[in-house]
Amino acid sequence: MDALPGLRREEIGRSVQGRPIYGYSCVLPGSEGGPAAADAAWARSAHSTGADAGPPVVALVSLVHPMEWISREVHLHLMETLLSRPSLLPPGTRILSVPDANPDGTQAVEAALRSGKPAWVRGNARGIDLNRNFPVGFRTRPRWIDFWPMWRPGPAPLSEPEPRALLDWIRSFPVTVSLSLHSFGRWIFYPPSSHRRVTPTAVRHESVVRRCLARTPARGYRQRQLGRYAFWFRAHGIEIDSFVEETNGLSFLVELSWGGFGRWGWGRLLHPFFTFNPPRPEQEVARVEPTLIRLLHESLVSG
Numbered sequence: 647m648d649a650l651p652g653l654r655r656e657e658i659g660r661s662v663q664g665r666p667i668y669g670y671s672c673v674l675p676g677s678e679g680g681p682a683a684a685d686a687a688w689a690r691s692a693h694s695t696g697a698d699a700g701p702p703v704v705a706l707v708s709l710v711h712p713m714e715w716i717s718r719e720v721h722l723h724l725m726e727t728l729l730s731r732p733s734l735l736p737p738g739t740r741i742l743s744v745p746d747a748n749p750d751g752t753q754a755v756e757a758a759l760r761s762g763k764p765a766w767v768r769g770n771a772r773g774i775d776l777n778r779n780f781p782v783g784f785r786t787r788p789r790w791i792d793f794w795p796m797w798r799p800g801p802a803p804l805s806e807p808e809p810r811a812l813l814d815w816i817r818s819f820p821v822t823v824s825l826s827l828h829s830f831g832r833w834i835f836y837p838p839s840s841h842r843r844v845t846p847t848a849v850r851h852e853s854v855v856r857r858c859l860a861r862t863p864a865r866g867y868r869q870r871q872l873g874r875y876a877f878w879f880r881a882h883g884i885e886i887d888s889f890v891e892e893t894n895g896l897s898f899l900v901e902l903s904w905g906g907f908g909r910w911g912w913g914r915l916l917h918p919f920f921t922f923n924p925p926r927p928e929q930e931v932a933r934v935e936p937t938l939i940r941l942l943h944e945s946l947v948s949g
């Protein structure tokens with residue numbers, strides 16, 4: 647990321663183990679006056695609300711779940727594309743990017759890969775699933791499922807420093823649309839996540855994502871309200887719900903790829919990292935990137 651021109655890097659917080667969490671930002675050239683004018687316009691409007699809230703803001707987040715490395719691959723490629731072809735988004739669009747939202751988790755995954763031992767790493771250094779630790783819809787879980795590794799929300803909403811850092815940064819901008827990238831299943835989800843009711847928020851998201859998939863479909867990708875994923879499924883304390891509440895913008899959770907189960911050879915069949923990540927990330931980039939750009943664009947022009 648540091649090699650991409652025009653990006654400003656700032657430390658937006660620290661992980662449990664003290665690793666910096668970096669946020670990158672830039673402003674695409676504006677129709678009048680270029681990035682400097684867009685910056686000034688943004689500064690004027692940063693604390694205003696309503697329709698006249700200044701230039702649009704896009705936020706990209708990946709690796710909230712640290713085993714899902716395809717999320718960062720797609721994220722970095724998308725940044726490269728948007729910065730090298732700025733006309734893909736409206737002039738003056740501000741882009742915020744947090745490629746590694748869970749640096750302790752990422753480090754643990756990397757250490758496990760280097761040691762060659764399979765490891766299940768879904769949370770931060772305390773084992774908390776950061777994508778259950780956000781405040782909207784947060785719910786603690788009963789003790790009897792302590793064995794189950796998929797849902798460890800932490801003792802209280804925002805008990806973990808990583809979601810706090812993300813939310814603080816996102817709320818300091820009038821974010822128009824955010825994408826949180828995950829793996830796997832080829833879904834574009836939107837809030838609400840913790841119940842099945844179809845709210846005005848759900849309707850607003852659905853109309854944008856429907857238009858996006860009608861105009862630029864990605865083979866195999868479907869869309870749904872996350873709380874309606876399945877009759878038995880509810881997701882509590884999810885980042886997209888809190889992003890929407892904080893920013894009043896749109897927020898999508900994208901489950902990228904079909905992972906890599908069975909595609910890395912027998913030796914890696916039961917290794918969770920290889921279950922979540924396809925062997926050829928560039929193929930997934932080619933499949934989904936135009937759709938993600940369309941989703942951003944549709945969100946900015948109609949959201």
Ligand SMILES: [Zn+2]
Binds near residue numbers: 711714829830
């Ligand atoms: Zn995930």
